[in-house]
Amino acid sequence: MTATYDELQPRHMVELHGLSKSFGDLEVLSGIDVTVDTGEVVCIIGPSGSGKSTLLRCVNLLEQPSKGSVFVAGVELTHRDVDIDAARRMLGMVFQQFNLFGHLSVLDNVSIAQRKVLRRGKVEAERIAMDNLAKVGVADKASAYPAHLSGGQQQRVAIARALSMNPKVMLFDEPTSALDPELVGDVLGAMRQLAEEGMTMLVVTHEMQFAREVADRVLFMDRGMLIEQGPPSRVIGDPSHERTRTFLARVLDPAHVDE
Amino acid sequence: MTSSDTLAEPSGHPLPGQARFSPRKRRQISQGVQYAAFVAVVFALVVVADWERIQQGFFDGTSAAAMLPELFTVALRNTVIYTICGYIFGFILGLVVAMMRLSSAAPNRLVALVFIEIFRGVPALLVFVIIGFGLPTAFPEFSLPFGIYGTATLSLGLVAAAYLAETFRAGIQAVPKGQMEAARSLGMSYTRAMITIVIPQAIRIVIPPLTNELILLFKDSSLIFVLGVTASTVELTKFGRDVSMEFATSTPLLLAGVSYLAITVPLGYAVRTLEARQARERR
Numbered sequence: 390m391t392a393t394y395d396e397l398q399p400r401h402m403v404e405l406h407g408l409s410k411s412f413g414d415l416e417v418l419s420g421i422d423v424t425v426d427t428g429e430v431v432c433i434i435g436p437s438g439s440g441k442s443t444l445l446r447c448v449n450l451l452e453q454p455s456k457g458s459v460f461v462a463g464v465e466l467t468h469r470d471v472d473i474d475a476a477r478r479m480l481g482m483v484f485q486q487f488n489l490f491g492h493l494s495v496l497d498n499v500s501i502a503q504r505k506v507l508r509r510g511k512v513e514a515e516r517i518a519m520d521n522l523a524k525v526g527v528a529d530k531a532s533a534y535p536a537h538l539s540g541g542q543q544q545r546v547a548i549a550r551a552l553s554m555n556p557k558v559m560l561f562d563e564p565t566s567a568l569d570p571e572l573v574g575d576v577l578g579a580m581r582q583l584a585e586e587g588m589t590m591l592v593v594t595h596e597m598q599f600a601r602e603v604a605d606r607v608l609f610m611d612r613g614m615l616i617e618q619g620p621p622s623r624v625i626g627d628p629s630h631e632r633t634r635t636f637l638a639r640v641l642d643p644a645h646v647d648e
Numbered sequence: 649m650t651s652s653d654t655l656a657e658p659s660g661h662p663l664p665g666q667a668r669f670s671p672r673k674r675r676q677i678s679q680g681v682q683y684a685a686f687v688a689v690v691f692a693l694v695v696v697a698d699w700e701r702i703q704q705g706f707f708d709g710t711s712a713a714a715m716l717p718e719l720f721t722v723a724l725r726n727t728v729i730y731t732i733c734g735y736i737f738g739f740i741l742g743l744v745v746a747m748m749r750l751s752s753a754a755p756n757r758l759v760a761l762v763f764i765e766i767f768r769g770v771p772a773l774l775v776f777v778i779i780g781f782g783l784p785t786a787f788p789e790f791s792l793p794f795g796i797y798g799t800a801t802l803s804l805g806l807v808a809a810a811y812l813a814e815t816f817r818a819g820i821q822a823v824p825k826g827q828m829e830a831a832r833s834l835g836m837s838y839t840r841a842m843i844t845i846v847i848p849q850a851i852r853i854v855i856p857p858l859t860n861e862l863i864l865l866f867k868d869s870s871l872i873f874v875l876g877v878t879a880s881t882v883e884l885t886k887f888g889r890d891v892s893m894e895f896a897t898s899t900p901l902l903l904a905g906v907s908y909l910a911i912t913v914p915l916g917y918a919v920r921t922l923e924a925r926q927a928r929e930r931r
Contacts, residue, residue: 451829478835488830492849502834505844547830554834 399463402427402558402589403448408457410443417443419613420457425558430590432600432621435610436636441593444610445562448591449480462557478506481551485563487543489535489550495522496531499550507554514553521549525579541572545579552583559583561592597640601625609633706902711895715887715903722880723887724907730869730883733797734804735862741805742812747842749817760813767810772803772868779803780875796881800872808865815857819850852926859919863912884908 403425410418417440433441446452459466499518503509522528525545565573584603607624609616611632628634748760792798823846831841870885888904
């Protein structure tokens with residue numbers, strides 16, 4: 390199946406049904422059901438080891454789910470006949486460690502997949518790359534190599550790289566966790582702009598302020614389970630579960646000591 | 649001689665009961681003794697050596713003159729051709745074998761492993777004999793193209809591929825996993841991601857061992873003599889030996905050896921320069 394999924398524009402952009410993932414005997418996700426609407430921004434929070442990154446990586450099948458199904462734009466990615474390379478183009482991903490291609494310049498980083506995967510011509514691919522680099526504010530670094538950029542610049546290049554493939558959904562896996570504190574703002578700013586433009590986004594993050602202001606919905610996960618979800622004002626402002634309260638107390642007040 | 653233990657001790661304030669010399673002084677004395685010993689050995693060799701016979705054996709002008717210009721126009725040229733062709737073939741085959749070695753399919757891994765073990769474990773000379781005489785015996789209808797150049801390319805390539813495959817495997821495994829994940833997340837297939845993203849970075853990591861293998865291959869190309877070379881296909885070592893026997897002097901062998909160095913030393917230098925330049929660009 391080499392169909393392109395460009396026309397698909399369903400109401401539910403991402404659907405996860407009964408998603409489970411085990412590494413050997415360790416179950417890191419147990420029966421997660423999540424539906425994300427088109428244009429919705431969903432932030433996933435939770436303690437480390439709660440399975441939130443694994444959940445995100447299951448959405449574009451970087452991790453193969455042990456059980457359950459993943460639908461993106463109505464296409465079942467977990468179906469065994471699906472061309473996963475074609476289906477993945479609907480999903481852009483931004484990693485904690487940026488993962489820019491070290492042997493390529495910024496411009497090549499952003500245009501190589503366009504050329505090799507989407508078969509765009511050099512001129513077109515580079516024009517789109519420059520547009521996206523300008524959008525995230527790093528157009529002046531087009532000819533530099535990743536190693537010469539700050540973490541914040543690298544992460545914004547990574548965002549531009551994903552955007553250049555015209556994804557329907559953007560997945561962010563702790564995009565600011567590896568950054569120096571003073572560089573976090575630029576990356577969050579680019580993400581906020583993307584959210585305002587109506588991009589469907591799943592964001593694993595520890596930035597509660599960002600989740601509060603930008604997310605339409607917040608999911609709280611702990612030990613592989615979805616504990617609660619709802620608008621940020623409720624989940625972060627007035628959580629109903631004890632585990633959520635404990636987690637938020639630690640995150641919002643790192644000096645806090647449990648009784 | 650250890651200089652590390654001198655670092656720990658504070659100098660300048662000798663404590664009561666300490667040795668007569670400060671650590672720095674001790675090191676100076678130790679180095680002085682080493683230099684003296686080295687000079688003494690060289691001096692002894694120079695005095696004891698029979699210079700007249702050395703000159704006859706290794707610096708004989710007549711036989712040296714007889715080697716020109718064929719030393720460069722035929723022998724060195726052929727050595728370079730055999731080596732480069734074998735290396736290119738081995739490079740490509742080595743990459744394929746390395747990919748098979750890392751494949752998720754068990755048969756691929758097994759074939760790669762057996763190939764590597766055989767061609768790494770067997771002396772290169774034997775590979776030449778098998779390819780040169782075994783193949784024509786087994787497949788009389790079939791002959792390799794380009795005569796001895798084809799046979800040499802295949803033999804040297806097989807030997808090089810076994811070593812290069814292991815080098816490439818190490819390089820591929822040294823590229824962070826996130827590079828493959830990022831490439832896959834952009835819709836690249838596994839093979840596309842390997843070729844476009846992982847392998848170019850892997851090769852940069854293993855440039856020093858790749859150079860090493862090229863230099864080793866230059867020397868292994870001397871084994872081509874077992875295939876029986878003619879005046880036009882002769883390489884350096886065989887050429888040196890032939891002229892050496894004709895004139896009953898070792899001078900041609902020495903010249904052949906120097907000719908190898910004329911290739912390998914600049915090669916090593918060029919690669920070091922390349923590495924340094926890449927390090928400046930990308931770090």
